[in-house]
Amino acid sequence: MGCGSRPLDPDGLAEVAAQLRAQADRLDHEIRPQLVAVRADWADRESTRMPLALGLHRASDRGTSEGRPALDPA
Numbered sequence: 001m002g003c004g005s006r007p008l009d010p011d012g013l014a015e016v017a018a019q020l021r022a023q024a025d026r027l028d029h030e031i032r033p034q035l036v037a038v039r040a041d042w043a044d045r046e047s048t049r050m051p052l053a054l055g056l057h058r059a060s061d062r063g064t065s066e067g068r069p070a071l072d073p074a
Helices: 010-053
Strands: none
Touching: none
């Protein structure tokens, strides 16, 4: 591959283009699905943690010996 100070010849340009295509394919087929999965997992974890972090508890937590106040669904 050519250096920034040297111009590319047609073969060097084709090599750079092939490397960019390979990198784009990897991003599309490997990295993107992993990112989607991780973000979905993160969103699921955050949605289950948020009520507890705010001090909100499920109705099933009422009457436990933990002494936490439960919110009444009024």
